[in-house]
Each structure stands twice: as structure tokens, then as C-alpha cells.
Amino acid sequence: MDIELSEILDTLCEYAPFADLKEEPILQDMVKDIEIQYLRAGGWAIAPGEKNETLFFIRSGAIESTSKSGKLLQRMHEGDVFGSSSLLRGGKSSHTMRALEDTLLYRIPARWFIQFYNEFDAFSDFFELSREIRLKTAMDSQSSDLSLMTCPIHSLLRRPPISADHNVDIKTAANIMSEERVSSLLITNGDKVVGILTDRDLRNRVVAKGLPLDTGVDQVMTHDPISVDAGDFASEAVLKMMATNIHHLPVLKKGRPVGVISTGDLVQRESHGSVYVISDIYKQEDIDGLVQISQKMTHTFTQLISADANTQMIGNALSHIGVAFVKRLLQLGEQKLGPPPVSYCFLALGSQAREEQTITTDQDNAIILNDRYNDAEHGDYFRELSEFVCYNLDKCGYPLCTGDIMAMNPKWRMTLSQWKQQFSDWIQKPKAEALLNLSIFFDLRGVYGNKTLAKQLNRHIIEQAKDHKGFLSALARNANQRTPPLGFFRQFVLDGEGKQSRTFNLKSRGIAPINDLVRVHALALGSNKLNTFERLEDIEEAGVMPDGRARDLILALEMISMVRIKNQKAQIENGEEPNNNVNPETLSAFEKRHLRDAFNIVARQQEFLKYRYPGKGS
Amino acid sequence: MTKTTDQIDDWQITFEKLAEEVNTPILRSFYQAGVAGLRIPLRDAPMVALDIETTGLDPNGDDIISIGLVEFSLDRIPLNAAQYWLAKPHGPLTAESVTIHEITHDEIKDAPRLSSFLDEVLTAIAGKIVVVHCAAIERPFLNQAAEKLYGEPLIFPIIDTMALEAEIIHKPWWKRFGRQPSIRLDSCRQRYHLPRYRAHQALIDAISCAELFQAQAAHHYDHDKLTQDFCC
Numbered sequence: 001m002d003i004e005l006s007e008i009l010d011t012l013c014e015y016a017p018f019a020d021l022k023e024e025p026i027l028q029d030m031v032k033d034i035e036i037q038y039l040r041a042g043g044w045a046i047a048p049g050e051k052n053e054t055l056f057f058i059r060s061g062a063i064e065s066t067s068k069s070g071k072l073l074q075r076m077h078e079g080d081v082f083g084s085s086s087l088l089r090g091g092k093s094s095h096t097m098r099a100l101e102d103t104l105l106y107r108i109p110a111r112w113f114i115q116f117y118n119e120f121d122a123f124s125d126f127f128e129l130s131r132e133i134r135l136k137t138a139m140d141s142q143s144s145d146l147s148l149m150t151c152p153i154h155s156l157l158r159r160p161p162i163s164a165d166h167n168v169d170i171k172t173a174a175n176i177m178s179e180e181r182v183s184s185l186l187i188t189n190g191d192k193v194v195g196i197l198t199d200r201d202l203r204n205r206v207v208a209k210g211l212p213l214d215t216g217v218d219q220v221m222t223h224d225p226i227s228v229d230a231g232d233f234a235s236e237a238v239l240k241m242m243a244t245n246i247h248h249l250p251v252l253k254k255g256r257p258v259g260v261i262s263t264g265d266l267v268q269r270e271s272h273g274s275v276y277v278i279s280d281i282y283k284q285e286d287i288d289g290l291v292q293i294s295q296k297m298t299h300t301f302t303q304l305i306s307a308d309a310n311t312q313m314i315g316n317a318l319s320h321i322g323v324a325f326v327k328r329l330l331q332l333g334e335q336k337l338g339p340p341p342v343s344y345c346f347l348a349l350g351s352q353a354r355e356e357q358t359i360t361t362d363q364d365n366a367i368i369l370n371d372r373y374n375d376a377e378h379g380d381y382f383r384e385l386s387e388f389v390c391y392n393l394d395k396c397g398y399p400l401c402t403g404d405i406m407a408m409n410p411k412w413r414m415t416l417s418q419w420k421q422q423f424s425d426w427i428q429k430p431k432a433e434a435l436l437n438l439s440i441f442f443d444l445r446g447v448y449g450n451k452t453l454a455k456q457l458n459r460h461i462i463e464q465a466k467d468h469k470g471f472l473s474a475l476a477r478n479a480n481q482r483t484p485p486l487g488f489f490r491q492f493v494l495d496g497e498g499k500q501s502r503t504f505n506l507k508s509r510g511i512a513p514i515n516d517l518v519r520v521h522a523l524a525l526g527s528n529k530l531n532t533f534e535r536l537e538d539i540e541e542a543g544v545m546p547d548g549r550a551r552d553l554i555l556a557l558e559m560i561s562m563v564r565i566k567n568q569k570a571q572i573e574n575g576e577e578p579n580n581n582v583n584p585e586t587l588s589a590f591e592k593r594h595l596r597d598a599f600n601i602v603a604r605q606q607e608f609l610k611y612r613y614p615g616k617g618s
Numbered sequence: 619m620t621k622t623t624d625q626i627d628d629w630q631i632t633f634e635k636l637a638e639e640v641n642t643p644i645l646r647s648f649y650q651a652g653v654a655g656l657r658i659p660l661r662d663a664p665m666v667a668l669d670i671e672t673t674g675l676d677p678n679g680d681d682i683i684s685i686g687l688v689e690f691s692l693d694r695i696p697l698n699a700a701q702y703w704l705a706k707p708h709g710p711l712t713a714e715s716v717t718i719h720e721i722t723h724d725e726i727k728d729a730p731r732l733s734s735f736l737d738e739v740l741t742a743i744a745g746k747i748v749v750v751h752c753a754a755i756e757r758p759f760l761n762q763a764a765e766k767l768y769g770e771p772l773i774f775p776i777i778d779t780m781a782l783e784a785e786i787i788h789k790p791w792w793k794r795f796g797r798q799p800s801i802r803l804d805s806c807r808q809r810y811h812l813p814r815y816r817a818h819q820a821l822i823d824a825i826s827c828a829e830l831f832q833a834q835a836a837h838h839y840d841h842d843k844l845t846q847d848f849c850c
Contacts, residue, residue, distance in 0.1 A: 004819065
């Protein structure tokens with residue numbers, strides 16, 4: 001090419017989608033067909049009603065896009081391209097484009113756009129009209145093949161399983177383990193796994209108890225152990241180990257054992273310290289020990305991110321860890337105060353209940369008491385127990401809830417009947433404003449004690465909620481109070497009214513709106529799921545949203561959550577306290593573009609919510 | 619900026635006179651193409667932005683080593699109407715000038731002489747209004763080139779974006795404070811929020827100059843005014 005236009009070519013190639021075409025000689029021919037145009041601020045690039053025959057590249061300045069009705073749609077700046085959607089619709093433009101500042105445009109004739117669109121996948125992907133497909137492509141391009149999420153368990157197995165019949169004695173079993181140098185032995189009956197025996201079992205259940213060596217292995221093994229399927233992702237195994245605090249899982253293929261996977265296998269695979277954190281928590285005998293572990297939590301968190309765990313998995317891991325702290329504190333509390341005078345269930349609320357906790361979550365919890373509870377007799381015990389748990393959780397990095405939604409608030413220690421009555425009141429006589437602070441109670445999970453109490457309460461909520469339209473529409477109205485931003489403009493966040501701000505909160509403007517709107521649908525269809533992704537699966541199955549929309553929300557949630565955890569990781573690495581505030585200056589062009597798509601998806605589903613659950617005043 | 623009708627008539631008369639007088643066919647066609655562009659509104663004027671790089675500042679002693687030009691109008695600069703030539707100078711390149719235009723001896727040792735393509739340049743600008751930044755360079759160098767090659771003069775009306783900018787930012791002395799703002803191409807462009815280009819490549823500078831004139835016109839001028847009002 002004539003090197004003399006290389007300055008213009010080089011500039012184009014600094015930006016997507018031209019960067020992907022850098023090596024294509026034909027791009028040089030295109031550059032020769034560019035027309036340059038200067039627009040003073042206020043000048044039209046595409047005037048109302050004008051037919052568009054150009055793909056525009058903003059060389060300098062800024063362009064504002066407005067809908068026919070005058071609604072602000074987007075602001076674009078140096079390096080952005082526009083005009084593509086009207087070109088793909090044969091030149092009919094539904095938006096107007098106007099210079100917001102003095103602007104220099106490179107105008108690329110439509111025929112080049114059409115040619116590149118047809119020839120180069122990278123180019124057409126960039127201009128994909130559907131933001132859902134754009135987001136999907138983007139997310140796919142981000143996931144790495146090496147992550148635990150996408151690596152099937154059978155790929156981690158190093159040898160066939162070592163097993164023994166259930167009739168052997170423990171000496172025989174121990175000999176097999178020594179010879180084979182394994183720390184666990186599958187116990188079989190025919191080709192079925194009926195139990196598992198580990199080094200730890202031999203220590204704790206045999207030696208420590210002084211059992212004779214001819215004791216049958218089925219006396220000391222763990223019966224019907226929790227297992228995983230060979231085709232599952234390795235992350236499933238990690239989660240099961242964390243949830244149950246066990247270190248060996250039989251791996252089955254069509255019901256037959258094909259191996260055993262241990263924490264060691266996973267740790268070797270990726271430094272998955274999080275599996276060990278939980279067993280460490282249960283080993284602690286005092287608060288100081290727990291506090292020490294909690295100080296390593298940011299490390300565990302960044303490790304998970306570095307290991308390429310996706311946001312669902314991180315949320316899940318952090319929730320299990322959070323729950324482990326709660327459980328251990330309750331155990332220690334019961335040791336100190338004696339066994340509980342009546343049965344109770346300790347509840348996790350909000351993100352911990354949804355298993356979507358992040359590194360910066362304050363505690364939200366409550367207690368359900370058995371109906372035999374009597375305030376005069378038992379009040380002191382539960383006051384002391386809950387204060388012990390809440391204050392110490394605070395020491396362990398789960399700050400006290402500013403809204404006072406905690407078990408140590410006597411208001412949120414009620415008997416099952418009182419709780420049921422409370423929920424009936426909220427549901428049957430909904431007051432939108434009051435409900436605003438209470439939505440957290442509708443994500444409720446029993447984590448310790450008599451979990452039947454929590455199950456009964458959840459069943460009550462599910463039965464009540466789905467039949468009360470007024471309640472659902474109040475909840476829907478609340479869900480629409482926090483809206484996502486329109487997009488980004490330079491280093492700013494852009495809102496619908498053209499307002500620009502320096503930072504924004506990814507939780508309240510992105511993640512919470514999704515959680516809120518998904519909760520409304522989930523309650524409406526009587527789903528018993530709490531996790532937002534699982535709720536969305538139920539919603540999709542039930543067909544509450546138009547086809548594919550639930551999938552879109554999953555993508556949007558994953559995208560926004562990913563940016564949030566990466567931002568938090570960066571904050572930690574900079575020695576800052578991680579939070580949910582994001583400064584757009586720290587976002588990549590890729591992130592900005594796809595966050596904008598995600599926000600759009602959320603905004604559209606908020607609109608749908610209004611229509612689906614109409615109510616007075618909405 | 620007002621020009622007396624005399625000056626315009628001067629250009630008209632000069633071109634008619636030279637069209638009769640010159641013997642070189644290419645120069646004769648150039649003058650015959652005339653200066654009709656001066657009498658039409660700016661918005662319709664056919665313009666060509668032009669820039670040259672030289673071995674130094676003396677039109678008598680130094681040589682042109684590259685020429686870039688692009689036809690344009692007030693709302694479009696089509697790059698497929700851009701042209702660029704490198705010329706082999708008679709004297710050696712001085713280190714000083716190389717640092718400005720970044721054209722090295724290697725690049726031009728096989729380039730043609732200016733004489734072999736000056737005709738093409740004249741064809742490209744004939745009948746159009748030439749726009750340059752700093753006419754005091756382009757005007758004498760091009761004239762000198764024609765004198766050397768044809769033994770006859772090359773003169774034409776020019777829109778000088780530098781002179782226009784000087785007028786735009788001019789303040790009477792009692793309003794001046796501190797240093798006068800720069801009217802170098804790059805500084806002018808910044809005032810209109812135009813991007814920064816790698817300076818001193820003749821074609822990019824010609825494009826820069828065209829963009830600058832679009833910007834000046836967008837901010838300061840009535841596009842219905844006649845082109846002659848902006849020429850010198």
C-alpha cells in the first residue's frame with residue numbers, strides 16, 4: 001500500500017473490529033475509500049429520517065445516539081463505530097446521530113462494511129445485532145479450557161479404583177491400602193460401592209477406639225458415601241467436598257466405580273486452598289483461631305479467581321465458607337452455654353442463603369425457634385447464643401448488618417408459628433415501602449440446627465406468595481427501583497437522562513436488580529430454589545419469561561459478576577478494601593461493551609416485570 | 619476578510635494574460651482552467667489541499683522532496699482523491715531537514731526527479747482552489763520549481779489556513795495578554811479538537827490542512843460567502 005495513508009490505517013487498527021483485520025491486505029484498499037468529515041458540536045452525522053450508507057468511525061470527538069422519541073441511547077467517543085445497525089437494515093436508521101463535541105469522522109462506504117461482514121467472522125461477530133448473541137460469544141471467548149469448571153472429573157483420575165469386598169476385616173483392608181499406597185479404599189458388594197474407608201477412619205474409628213483387627217470393615221467404613229459422576233465438572237467435586245467437609249469422593253460411571261478423587265487431586269490441579277479452609281474452620285477451638293483463618297480469606301478469594309473459577313463457583317465457595325464460620329461459632333457457643341433448651345434453626349439470609357456470597361458481605365441472619373419456646377425461660381440462652389455468634393462473625397470479617405437484620409436482634413428470633421404469621425402479614429398486606437428492606441427474608445436457608453424448621457417456613461412462603469398478586473406486584477415494583485446504567489462514556493458511567501458519574505455500584509445497579517427480578521418470578525411460580533442461577537433454570541422450564549430470556553439473564557449476571565470479582569481482586573492487589581464500586585477508567589473496552597449489553601438485558605427484563613405483574617400505581 | 623474586487627479581477631486578468639503568454643502546454647492548460655472557483659460559494663467550491671516537504675527554507679537553494687495533495691469540499695475529504703509523490707533532490711539531505719520530514723536518503727535515492735511529475739501536480743490542482751497551511755512556503759517553492767523546469771511562472775490564488783487562523787485569533791494589542799497563541803498547524807488543529815497526527819508527511823499534512831479548513835469554516839464562516847473572500 002501507499003505507506004502515506006498508514007497513519008490512518010494504524011489508527012483504525014488500534015480499535016475493534018479493525019484490530020482483528022490488521023493482517024488483511026484488503027483493509028488497505030478500504031482505507032483509500034474513506035471520506036473524512038469534520039462536524040462541529042451539534043452537527044448531524046445521521047439526521048432524523050436520513051438514509052444511512054456509511055459505517056462511521058469516530059477519529060476524535062463524541063457522538064450521541066438518540067431514539068426517534070428523543071430518548072438518549074448511547075454516547076460514543078474516539079475509536080467507536082456506528083451506523084452498522086442501519087446498514088444491516090438496508091440503510092433505514094431508527095436512531096439519529098449527532099455530534100456532542102467537535103468531531104472528526106472517518107466515513108467508510110457501506111459496500112466495504114457488507115463485504116467485511118460477509119468475509120470475516122471476527123468482524124461480523126462484533127456487529128452482531130443481537131446483544132444476547134454478542135454477550136454469549138464474548139463469554140465463551142473468556143472461559144479457559146483449563147479451568148476446573150470445564151474440566152471433567154474423569155480427566156483427573158490417575159488410576160483405577162482400589163477396592164475390597166464388604167466382608168473383609170479391617171486388617172485385610174489396611175494391608176491392601178498399604179500395598180497399593182492409597183489413602184482411601186472403596187468397599188464393594190458385587191460391583192456396587194457400599195462404603196469408603198479412609199486413613200482417617202482407621203485412625204479415628206479403629207485405633208483411637210481400640211477395636212480388634214478382625215472387626216468387619218463394614219463396622220467402621222462410611223456407608224453409602226457421597227459420590228460424583230465421571231462426566232461431572234471437577235468443580236462439582238470441589239463443591240461437594242466443601243459442602244460436606246469430606247476429602248474423598250468415589251467417582252462413578254453408570255453406577256460403577258471408576259476411581260476416587262481426593263482433595264489432593266484437586267489441589268494438585270489448581271491451588272484450591274478453599275477446600276481446606278472449611279476443614280480448618282471446623283478444627284478451631286476458639287475465636288482467635290477463627291479470626292486468624294478469616295484473615296486469609298482475601299487470599300483464598302484471589303486464589304479462586306486466579307484458578308479461573310467462574311462467579312457461580314466463587315459465590316458458592318464463599319457461601320460455604322461463610323456458613324462454616326456460622327456453624328463453628330454455633331458449636332462453640334453451644335459448648336459454652338450448654339445444649340439448647342429447645343430446638344432451633346439458624347438461618348442464613350440474602351446472598352449467603354442464595355449461595356452467592358462475595359468477599360464483602362455483611363452478615364444477615366435470623367433464628368427460628370421451636371414452638372415450645374418460652375421467652376421467660378429460654379430467652380436468655382438464645383440472646384447470649386446469638387450475640388456470641390453475631391459479634392464473633394463481625395470479628396471474622398462479616399460485619400454487623402447495618403439494617404439490624406441479625407439473629408441477635410430479638411425481633412428476628414421468633415418461633416415457627418410467629419415467623420409464619422409474619423410472612424403471612426407481609427404477603428397478604430403488602431406495603432411496597434416496607435417490603436423494600438425485607439426482600440432479603442425471601443432468600444432464606446437453614447444452615448444449622450433443626451433444618452426442618454426452615455424447610456417448613458420456606459414451604460409456607462412458597463404457598464402463600466404465588467397466590468397473592470398484590471404482593472407480587474409490590475415486589476415487582478421494588479425490583480424496578482434500582483435500574484442499571486445506560487452504558488459508558490469515556491471515563492464516565494452514563495445514565496438514561498444523560499447524567500454522567502465517575503463510579504457506580506455494580507451490586508446495586510447490576511446484580512441486585514437481577515436478583516430482585518428473578519426472585520419475583522421464582523416466588524410467582526412457586527420455585528423452592530434460592531440460588532439465582534437455579535431459580536432462572538426453574539423460570540426457564542416454567543416458561544414464565546419469553547423464550548431464551550432466562551438464559552440471557554444468566555449470561556448478564558455472569559458478565560456483571562465477573563467484572564465485579566475481577567475489580568475486587570484488583571482492589572485487593574492494590575492494598576485497598578474490596579467493594580462493589582467500579583471506576584469505568586479501570587474497565588477494558590471489552591468489558592465496557594459487554595457490560596452495556598448486560599445492562600440492556602436487565603433493563604428489558606425490568607420492563608417485562610412491570611407488564612407481567614401489573615398492580616396499582618405501577 | 620475582504621478583498622477588493624480589484625484583487626479578484628487581478629487574478630482573473632492575470633490568469634487570462636498568462637494563458638496567452640506561456641509557451642509550456644501544461645502551464646497553458648493550467649491557466650486556461652481559470653479561477654472560476656473564486657466566484658462561487660464556499661460550500662460548492664472545488665478545493666485541493668496541498669503540502670510540500672523541502673530540504674530547507676530557501677526556495678532558490680533548496681529542493682522539494684515530497685508533495686501530497688487531496689481534493690476536498692467543506693463536508694468531505696475523499697481519500698481516494700489523494701496523491702503523493704517523492705522527489706529526488708539535487709543536493710544532499712541535511713541532517714537538520716531529515717529530523718523534520720523524516721525522509722531519509724535511502725528512501726529517495728531511487729525516487730524520480732520533481733521534473734518528471736510536476737505535470738501531474740499541475741493537472742491535479744488546475745481549476746481548483748488550492749488550500750495550504752503557510753502559503754509563504756508552498757507559493758515560492760512551486761513557482762521556483764516551474765521557473766526551473768519550464769522557465770515560466772506558476773502562480774495561483776491560495777486559501778492559507780495559517781493566515782485565516784491568525785485573523786480568527788487576532789486580538790487588538792490592548793486585549794492581548796501574555797504570549798500570542800501559536801498558529802502552527804498542530805496548534806491550530808488542537809483549537810478545533812482535531813486529533814494529532816504524526817506531523818511532516820506531505821500527504822498527512824495536506825489532509826490535516828483540509829480538516830483544519832473544514833473546522834475553521836464550520837466554526838467561523840458563512841458557507842454562502844464567495845470563495846474569493848478567503849483567498850490571498
